[in-house]
Every structure is written in structure tokens, then in C-alpha cells.
Amino acid sequence: MRFQLTVEQRALRDTVRAAVGRRAPAGSSGLVAPTRRSRTCHSPAPLSGMQVAGDSQLRLDRGMWRALGELGFFSLRLPEADGGAGLGLPEAVLAFEEAGRALVPGPLVATHLAAGVVPGADTGEVVVAAADGRLVEWMDEADVVLPGAEGAVAMRSVDPLTPLHRVPAPAPTDSVAVLLTAAEQLGTATRACELAVQHARTREQFGQPIGAFQAVKHLCAQLLVRVEPARAAVYAAAVTEDPADIAAARLLADEAAVRGARDCLQVHGGMGFTWESEVHLLLKRAWVRAQRGGGRTESEELLAAELTV
Amino acid sequence: MDLSYTAEEEQFRAELRRWLATVLPTLPTKPSPDDWPGRRAYDLGWQRRLYDAGYADVHWDASPTLRLIFLEETEKAGAPYVGAGFVGLLHAGPTIAAEGTDEQRARWLPPILRGDEVWCQGFSEPEAGSDLAALRTRAWRDGDDYVVSGSKIWTSHAEVADWCELLVRTDPAAPKHRGISWLAMPMDAPGITVRPLRTLAGSAEFAEVFLDEVRVPVGNRVGAENDGWRVTMVTLSFERGTAFVGEVVACRRVLRELAVEARKNGRWDDPALRRRLGALNAEFRALWRLTQWNVSEAEARGGVPGVGASVFKLRYSQVRQDLYDAAAEVLGEGALDLRAPWVVDRLSSLSYTIAAGTSQIQQNIVAERILGLPKGR
Numbered sequence: 001m002r003f004q005l006t007v008e009q010r011a012l013r014d015t016v017r018a019a020v021g022r023r024a025p026a027g028s029s030g031l032v033a034p035t036r037r038s039r040t041c042h043s044p045a046p047l048s049g050m051q052v053a054g055d056s057q058l059r060l061d062r063g064m065w066r067a068l069g070e071l072g073f074f075s076l077r078l079p080e081a082d083g084g085a086g087l088g089l090p091e092a093v094l095a096f097e098e099a100g101r102a103l104v105p106g107p108l109v110a111t112h113l114a115a116g117v118v119p120g121a122d123t124g125e126v127v128v129a130a131a132d133g134r135l136v137e138w139m140d141e142a143d144v145v146l147p148g149a150e151g152a153v154a155m156r157s158v159d160p161l162t163p164l165h166r167v168p169a170p171a172p173t174d175s176v177a178v179l180l181t182a183a184e185q186l187g188t189a190t191r192a193c194e195l196a197v198q199h200a201r202t203r204e205q206f207g208q209p210i211g212a213f214q215a216v217k218h219l220c221a222q223l224l225v226r227v228e229p230a231r232a233a234v235y236a237a238a239v240t241e242d243p244a245d246i247a248a249a250r251l252l253a254d255e256a257a258v259r260g261a262r263d264c265l266q267v268h269g270g271m272g273f274t275w276e277s278e279v280h281l282l283l284k285r286a287w288v289r290a291q292r293g294g295g296r297t298e299s300e301e302l303l304a305a306e307l308t309v
Numbered sequence: 310m311d312l313s314y315t316a317e318e319e320q321f322r323a324e325l326r327r328w329l330a331t332v333l334p335t336l337p338t339k340p341s342p343d344d345w346p347g348r349r350a351y352d353l354g355w356q357r358r359l360y361d362a363g364y365a366d367v368h369w370d371a372s373p374t375l376r377l378i379f380l381e382e383t384e385k386a387g388a389p390y391v392g393a394g395f396v397g398l399l400h401a402g403p404t405i406a407a408e409g410t411d412e413q414r415a416r417w418l419p420p421i422l423r424g425d426e427v428w429c430q431g432f433s434e435p436e437a438g439s440d441l442a443a444l445r446t447r448a449w450r451d452g453d454d455y456v457v458s459g460s461k462i463w464t465s466h467a468e469v470a471d472w473c474e475l476l477v478r479t480d481p482a483a484p485k486h487r488g489i490s491w492l493a494m495p496m497d498a499p500g501i502t503v504r505p506l507r508t509l510a511g512s513a514e515f516a517e518v519f520l521d522e523v524r525v526p527v528g529n530r531v532g533a534e535n536d537g538w539r540v541t542m543v544t545l546s547f548e549r550g551t552a553f554v555g556e557v558v559a560c561r562r563v564l565r566e567l568a569v570e571a572r573k574n575g576r577w578d579d580p581a582l583r584r585r586l587g588a589l590n591a592e593f594r595a596l597w598r599l600t601q602w603n604v605s606e607a608e609a610r611g612g613v614p615g616v617g618a619s620v621f622k623l624r625y626s627q628v629r630q631d632l633y634d635a636a637a638e639v640l641g642e643g644a645l646d647l648r649a650p651w652v653v654d655r656l657s658s659l660s661y662t663i664a665a666g667t668s669q670i671q672q673n674i675v676a677e678r679i680l681g682l683p684k685g686r
Contacts, residue, residue, distance in 0.1 A: 001318070001374050002311045003598075003605040009310065090310045197680045211682035214673065220680055221623070221672035228620045232598035233591070239312045245598075248591035297584065303594075304587030307568035 013094045020102040060141040069124020074115045093183040093238040100187025105161040107138045131171035132292045139165045159284035178293035182253035189256035192264040193223040230256040244306040247299035257286035329386040342512040349469040352392030356424030365422040373607045384555040397421040397428035401474040404544040408532045429470035431461040439670045442485045448477035454524040467516040491537035493529040510656035592628045626661035633658045
């Protein structure tokens with residue numbers, strides 16, 4: 001049993017990490033606070049140009065999307081004969097984890113799943129959105145919406161980087177989409193842990209770093225205690241592709257991301273409650289992703305049913 | 310990333326399964342929890358069978374993956390747990406193997422493997438629990454002996470142990486982590502009094518041990534004088550590394566039994582309870598995957614368990630308690646009857662966030678040693 005990343009998998013992860021982090025200003029944590037007003041959304045720098053969703057339409061940065069396409073982000077699992085990299089779910093999971101860590105905006109899962117089905121999706125020329133559960137993300141910016149979005153109504157999205165539409169009938173759940181979402185949540189959870197620890201090490205109160213206080217220390221420890229089992233569950237599900245493993249991975253990863261972002265916000269204190277801090281973006285994106293694939297209920301019911309077979 | 314096993318590993322598993330299927334039906338009935346001589350005989354008898362079949366040293370010599378397979382298969386088959394052999398096999402034994410002299414290894418290791426001798430752990434004291442290095446039990450040199458006085462607590466198997474791995478203070482002037490030595494103390498030495506302690510689960514699971522000028526030969530010291538803390542830390546990581554593998558397998562079995570019971574008594578129709586069991590299924594699946602991750606990481610690093618053990622222990626100890634709380638919900642008012650299944654286990658599970666380092670101490674370890682946060686005052 002060699003349940004560790006191979007040399008090639010580490011290299012792939014590092015490549016994606018470098019690529020999705022490239023646009024960040026040197027020395028920043030990878031994401032920057034939204035200060036300038038512009039309407040294009042790319043990542044991580046897109047945040048610098050972001051404005052409150054609902055004020056006007058948020059635009060997806062097509063340049064970034066094509067760059068992801070060139071990187072092979074969407075075509076990763078396509079056979080080499082079809083222009084893909086011929087890789088598997090474990091590699092896709094590592095790539096999506098990095099995207100989640102950098103909070104890359106856009107319908108990443110839908111476009112990845114459309115590669116090889118919708119022409120141009122694999123290269124990032126075409127943006128594909130999909131109805132997942134009762135929601136469609138990035139519908140107005142997409143060239144194609146699968147399987148269609150009749151009766152979709154625009155929402156004023158809680159996540160300033162994810163425009164949302166609500167559809168009347170829930171779309172069926174795709175287990176690969178659930179797994180890739182879990183991988184994104186894992187990345188975001190990891191980011192929340194890193195940010196919390198970084199802040200706890202440097203922010204001083206009462207004459208010492210707040211990370212020296214047990215109350216803060218224990219919040220940080222619990223962030224990691226949620227991330228590590230989630231990581232093992234997500235990676236294992238990518239290897240086995242077992243529906244119960246995937247459901248377990250999503251439950252653990254959702255919790256790690258949502259509660260992790262909340263605890264990260266708490267560690268940041270008043271700063272965490274500001275728009276300038278990136279922490280709220282982690283939490284809001286985690287909330288959006290937690291609604292995909294039927295939410296908790298569907299996964300918990302699947303895992304309950306599995307107990308009696 | 311690969312979750313498959315090698316042909317050799319699969320062969321080991323297949324042979325172990327075959328052997329378990331033949332030997333388990335021949336085992337005597339399990340003794341009651343309060344019957345310590347009975348428990349000693351039962352646990353040592355099992356170790357002897359493992360020895361005869363060639364599995365006795367699986368915790369010492371086998372690769373981490375083989376150890377994982379061994380623990381997984383024995384638990385699945387319902388084989389006896391390591392029981393009274395715990396300290397000898399998983400703690401004192403590895404310590405002596407790593408730090409002892411050839412003579413010490415020859416004296417103490419074979420009886421542990423053959424199931425001839427039981428060890429207990431003399432670490433904790435009334436004033437030194439989580440703060441283990443605050444221990445006060447004194448040992449001073451008198452010719453070829455140490456003379457030991459003090460008291461130990463939470464000592465499992467003390468009533469039937471042959472040996473005690475004892476931490477004593479040999480230099481009271483030294484800083485508290487120094488000045489400690491590791492001794493093998495014969496439990497039949499004059500001056501030792503064992504007083505069983507009754508746990509909240511109703512049984513006498515451990516004991517207090519009072520030491521009144523007990524003489525221990527200097528030759529029984531493992532490692533250098535005043536170096537006992539380092540000697541101890543060498544093996545504590547092994548204890549935390551794989552100690553819970555079998556238990557995770559057991560918890561997954563309990564969870565399935567709970568689902569069966571809930572379907573039988575109608576509680577399954579409650580969606581909240583059903584979903585709670587589903588969520589626990591996710592937890593134990595994840596813990597099993599984390600175990601596999603940690604084991605293969607240890608394998609990649611030459612068998613040494615990593616720091617991930619504290620993360621595992623924090624999550625596992627909490628989820629185990631959640632499991633038995635869910636069991637209580639399945640049982641309804643039956644959860645108040647000590648004869649009902651899972652009720653005593655529910656009580657026992659309360660110790661998991663305390664024993665082997667409380668969750669609060671473990672969180673400090675994770676925060677300081679893994680995440681690099683500053684030490685508090």
C-alpha cells in the first residue's frame with residue numbers, strides 16, 4: 001500500500017499551485033483584498049477587481065480561463081489521443097484542491113466535466129456552467145449551460161465571486177462533481193488553516209502572539225484536526241471512486257471548509273469581520289459549494305443506507 | 310496514491326485469515342472484566358498461540374502495512390485484543406529493544422513474545438498526569454540497588470503484572486525533564502502495595518501502586534541514568550501510532566450493528582437519527598483512510614510514526630464518544646440499563662479524551678509541534 005503522493009503527483013500539484021498563484025502580487029498570501037473597482041474576475045488577483053455581487057454583472061476573466069485550459073486543468077482526464085493528459089481522478093483532485101486553495105472563481109467543475117463532451121471546454125475556450133442541485137453558478141457568463149436551466153431566476157449571491165441562479169427542479173447528482181467539489185473544499189480548508197496559523201503567530205495582544213494563548217491555539221489545532229481526515233477521505237475516494245467513499249469525503253471536506261473558515265474568521269477577530277480580509281470569501285465560497293450535489297442530506301442518507309447492505 | 314496491497318501483503322492477509330478461522334473456535338470463554346487472573350491467563354494464552362504460529366512479533370518486526378493488516382484482520386475476525394500484553398508488546402518491549410543492552414533484551418523480550426510475562430506502566434502519579442515530567446517518585450542509589458519510594462496511579466494490569474516499566478526521579482536538582490530514569494521493577498519486590506481503582510464504568514480497570522523503599526537492581530535501568538525522559542519519548546510515538554487501528558475497525562462494526570438494531574426497533578424511521586448514523590459512517594471511513602495514510606507515510610520513512618498521531622487521536626477519541634452517544638439514541642431508555650449492549654462501552658469511551666494525553670494537551674502538541682505556534686506561558 002503506497003497511499004502517498006507519487007513524485008509525478010507532487011510535481012503536478014506544484015505546477016497547478018504555481019499557476020493559480022501566479023497572478024498574486026509578490027509577497028502576498030496569494031489572495032489580495034478587493035480595493036480597485038473593475039468588473040473582471042480572475043484569480044487570485046480577480047479579487048483586486050471585484051465588487052459586490054448584484055451591483056453589476058460580474059465578468060469571468062476569459063484570459064484566465066484559457067490559461068487554465070492551456071495548463072490542462074480541464075482536459076486532465078481526457079485520453080492523450082483526444083488532446084488530454086490521460087490522467088485520473090487522483091490527479092484531478094489534486095488540481096481542484098489547489099484551485100480551492102487559491103479560491104479560483106468560475107464554473108470549474110462543470111467545465112472540467114464537459115471536456116470531451118462540449119467542444120472547446122477542454123481548452124478553456126468555452127465556459128460551461130451546469131445546474132447542480134437547485135443552483136447554477138456563473139450562468140450568465142457561460143457559453144453553454146448543462147443540462148439546461150429552464151426557469152432559472154437570478155439570486156443576489158452571498159459569495160461575491162460566484163453569481164448564482166436558482167432553478168425550480170433539482171438537477172441529478174454527479175458523483176465525480178461531488179468529489180471534485182470536495183477537493184475544492186479541502187483546498188479552502190487548508191487555506192483557512194494556513195491563514196489562521198499565520199495570523200495567530202504574528203498578531204500580538206497582551207504582549208505576546210495570540211497563538212500562545214490556549215484558546216486560540218486550540219482553535220488552530222481543530223482546524224488541522226478537520227483538514228487531515230478530510231484529506232485522507234478525499235484522496236481515498238479519488239482512488240476507489242466508491243460512492244460511499246465520495247459521500248464521506250464530501251461530508252468531511254464540507255465541514256473542514258465551512259467550520260474551518262468560521263474558526264479562521266474567529267482567530268482574526270475584528271479584522272476577520274471586514275470586507276478587506278479575505279477570510280469571508282473562504283467562508284462564503286465554502287457555503288456555496290456545500291449546496292452542490294444535494295447537500296449534506298443526500299450524502300448522509302447514502303451513507304446510512306450503506307450501513308445496512 | 311495507491312490503496313492496493315502487494316502480493317506478499319495479500320498472501321500474509323490470506324494466511325492470517327485461514328489461521329484465525331482455525332484457531333478462534335478453539336479459544337476458551339472470555340473471563341469477566343473484574344477477573345484479573347482470568348484475564349491474564351486468557352490474554353497470555355492468546356499471545357502464546359500467536360507465538361507458536363509465528364505472529365508474536367508482528368508489532369516489532371513487521372512493516373507498518375503488515376501490522377495494519379494484522380490489526381485489521383484480527384479485529385474483523387473477533388480475535389482477542391492485546392489486553393494484558395499491551396504494555397509489554399507495545400511499549401516496554403519496543404523501549405527495551407531500542408534502548409536496552411543485549412543482556413536486557415535477552416532477559417525481557419522473549420518472555421513478552423511468548424506470553425510468559427505481563428508488564429504494567431508506572432508513569433502517571435497523582436501529581437503528575439498530563440504533566441508527566443512533574444513526577445516525584447524518588448530513587449536513590451544504595452550499592453548495586455536503587456531504593457524507590459513514591460506512588461503511581463492509573464496503572465492497568467498492576468494486580469497481575471510481573472514487571473513494571475517505572476519512571477523515577479534520580480536527580481531531584483535537575484530540570485524536570487532531566488533527572489528521570491527508566492527502571493524495570495519486579496512487581497513481587499517487597500514494599501509494593503497495589504490498590505485497585507474502580508472506574509465509573511463499574512469495573513476495576515486500573516490501580517494505584519504504592520512504593521515504600523522498594524529495591525531495584527541498578528542493572529534494571531534501561532538507558533543512561535537521568536536519561537529516562539528521552540528513552541520514554543522514543544516509544545510513546547509508537548504507542549500513539551498504531552494503537553487505535555483495531556479499534557477503528559471495531560467501531561465500524563458497532564456502527565453497522567447499531568443500524569441493524571435501529572431497523573429492528575423502528576428508530577431507523579427517524580431521519581435525524583438515520584442521518585446521524587450516516588455521518589458517523591463518514592467519520593469512521595475517514596479515520597480508516599487517515600490510518601492508511603499515516604501507516605504508508607510511516608512506511609515511506611522507515612517505520613517511524615509521524616506527528617499525525619496526535620491529530621488522529623484527537624479526532625478518534627471524540628468520534629468514538631459520538632458513536633456511543635448515537636448508540637444511546639438508538640437504545641432509547643434502554644441506554645440506562647447497564648446490561649444493554651454498548652452501555653458499558655459508552656461509559657468506557659469517556660476515558661478516551663483523557664487517557665494517553667488529554668485532548669487539551671494533544672491540541673497543544675498539534676498547535677506547537679505541527680503548526681508551529683508559540684509555547685504559552
